[in-house]
Amino acid sequence: MPRFSIIIPLTGDERLFDQTLASILRDRSPSSEILVIHDGTYQDPHQLSDEVTFVSTEKRSDLIAMFNRGVSLSTGDFLAFIRPGIELPSDWQLTVEDAFSKPHIASVSPLITTPAEPHKIVTAGVEAGVGFQRKMTGARWRTTPAKLKRVSPLGPTSWAAFYRRSAIEQIHPISENLSSVFLDQEIAMSLRTLGMGTLFSPETNLEIERPGLITGEQKLPHGQSAQRAFRRQAINGRSVLRTATLVAWDLLNAPLQPWRLQQAGGRISAVLHRREDRERGAYLMTIAAENQSLLPLELPLPSARDSDRELPTTRRAA
Secondary structure (H helix, E strand, O other): OOOEEEEEEOOOOHHHHHHHHHHHHHHOOOOOEEEEEEOOOOOOOOOOOOOOEEEEOOOOOOHHHHHHHHHHHOOOOEEEEEOOOEEOOOOHHHHHHHHOOOOOEEEEEEEEEOOOOOOEOOEOOEEEOHHHOEEEOOOOOEOOHHHHHHOOOOEOOOOEEEEEHHHHHHHOOOOOOOOHHHHHHHHHHHHHHOOOEEEEEEEEEEEEOOOHHHHHHHHOOOHHHHHHHHHOOOOOOOHHHHHHHHHHHHHHHOOOOOHHHHHHHHHHHHHHHHHHHHHHHHHHHHHHHHHHHHOHHHOOOOOHHHHHHHHHHHHHHO
16 A cells, blocks of 8 residues: 655644644544644644654744755655645545556645635645746636646645655655745646646645635745746746846836836846746756656656547647
């Protein structure tokens, strides 16, 4: 039976963390492990050290540092990265295992809704929007069969993500110079660059207490990380002209949307990280070339019967 390493980064509200941890402890498999990554301030008031491994970081860490730390300490076949505020249903492990039954799948993106509006999608994954901005897949769509069939994310969000460990090991660690909000997009794009697939699993329906926990962060300026994310994936064609166009667009719209001024500054400042980003892009391309002889991590290409379901993901990757 596959073993899961469940990583919970303790950020923000401890009440939400308690709810998330309780939902995991209630129905987890005896073979799975739970790692809670915190900044040293959590005191384990419920005395759960026999069931949970609490890991204190050396300093106050952001989400990417916590992810890297959790991956380094994990031992499972699959990784579940679950942030406080998410509650898992009793059958989540079975549906995720079923999604990973296709050997070329490196990540699984669940359906996230709220208890108040289970018929509306909060998010079904992450994708790259206009101007390389991080965008939530399927946000505010209704959970009808027709709508769910159209969902094709680039990868799961950092709020609830499931990864094949052997895939993450090829791109770990994630650069801690990026904005934490771009953790999920960086992972999704890196796995795509290496030729690995993602699968949206509507059967894995998780709940979040309120949608603002996820959607609120979309208003923050992340121009630098948006610009860097695509350079790191070796997407260099006409990059100067493209960047200049995006900066000009941000500046023109700044009087109506002041946050765009910061975004434009972030795009310009991304040039300071050009060397690191290009080295990362070159590394990913080298790994991708090496994987061509193995087919990534010995993960075969989709069979003919799988091609219909995964065609949207393939098109997006192209």
